[in-house]
Amino acid sequence: MGLLIYGANGYTGRIMVEDAHTFGLKPVLGGRSKEAIKELADKKGLDYVIFDLNNAAETEKALQNINVVIHCAGPFRFTARQMMEACLKTNTHYLDITGEINVFELGASLNQRAIERGILLMPGVGFDVVPTDCLASFLKHQLPSATSLKLAFAGLGGGMSKGTTLTMVEGMGEGSKVRENGKIVSVPLGFKSMELQHNGKNLFFMTIPWGDVSTAYYTTGIPNIETYTTVSRKRYSKLGWMNAFSWLLKLDFIKEFARKKVKQGPAGPTDEARQNSRTYIWGEVSDAEGKKVQAYYTTPNGYTVTSLTALLIAKKVLEGNFKTGFHTPAGLYTEYLIDEVADVTPFTIIS
Known part of the structure; x- marks a missing residue:
């Protein structure tokens, strides 16, 4: 099913949903609140899925047919590990919009596992960083x-x-x-x-x-x-x-x-x-x-930058333009990524 935006009903997630069509993307919307997510998905004519990251089995089931996740539900100190672990188990590429140092270090520590699973781990695909x-x-x-x-x-x-x-x-x-x-x-x-x-x-x-x-x-x-x-x-x-x-x-x-x-x-x-x-x-x-x-x-x-850079990177990954393991945005896509x-x-x- 391509791309999942998790936390789509949050402030930044909603901006991302509005911008997705400019990249030719039709994301699946995800989150914990069925009422808020369903309302947004119905308004945009998009599919949706409801799950709580603290339920590992539920999360893994939701990601089974997802290629790329943009994780927007922070604070990420409480949510990033659960989503990363689910992505590793389901071979789903992980992107998020964190600016939290410990989350980047967590991603770096999972580099070898991501390589073995054939996925990209890239926290910080928004304004941070x-x-x-x-x-x-x-x-x-x-x-x-x-x-x-x-x-x-x-x-x-x-x-x-x-x-x-x-x-x-x-x-x-x-x-x-x-x-x-x-x-x-x-x-x-x-x-x-x-x-x-x-x-x-x-x-x-x-x-x-x-x-x-x-x-x-x-x-x-x-x-x-x-x-x-x-x-x-x-x-x-x-x-x-x-x-x-x-x-x-x-x-x-x-x-x-x-x-x-x-x-x-x-x-x-x-x-x-x-x-x-x-x-x-x-x-x-x-x-x-x-x-x-x-x-x-x-x-x-x-x-605005967060929405555009996150969707830009998600599209690159969906098109096969990625390397496996933990990477930073400019480390993988060079300093001229921002020119796009x-x-x-x-x-x-x-x-």
Whole structure:
């Protein structure tokens, strides 16, 4: 039956369902909520399947005739392993839209099993991490001797979906991650900051645990990696307090309160807000001799990019354009994968 979008009734899943026809795809829609999935499938004239990832037999049965899954039901720390295991048992190619470091590392740990089963495991086929992964690959080719990589992104307008925010809630109190000498290590959230200029405006950035801490290493081999996003200086000034009380933020009753608040809010940015926003992607590589190369480019809103890159990669896999095992987006499809997405500006070297 081709392609399954699991979690199709979520904010990003719905965008993907809307965009699928532009790729000539008629996906099967999947999820836990029969009412929501059936309504969406009937509206689009698509097949659907209902199953809970915590029921392994049910999941494997649902995947029997599926070639490729785009897994959209996060937070992926709770759902990725179940779907990956089912894909390994049913010889189904696995794609997801995570940005969670531990999920990428899980995928990497299953590389040999995926090769033996003849399937592709590619977490992070959305905004997490296609745009940054492509820029990392591009920069590595500009400076092959690079030993350090910094990547940053700034959403210029728009907002976050419930799914993205809930993933952040689950990570509260866990601090951040960087890669040092090839190893992923824990550091305080926002332990470094920097300022960049874009279109005449100063943008303030802090370090966060973005997926490239994992994936950019597999794509480029660069052993030292930091990832950044924009934040207000006011919020950054409060991080010392947050880091000091990180133990409190880990408590489940605190997280449950935050979860309830998130679920009461809007599903995500409106279509108008999404269409009118852009994303700035920046990167820098440097080597042991002090040589540096910086580059940037811009893309549409992150949720728009997620839908388009996930469907683009799914179509490639369905057409037989893949390698077995664990792979990163740019590692398999090169840095020019992002050029296949509409309204993306070229990479621009700035130093």
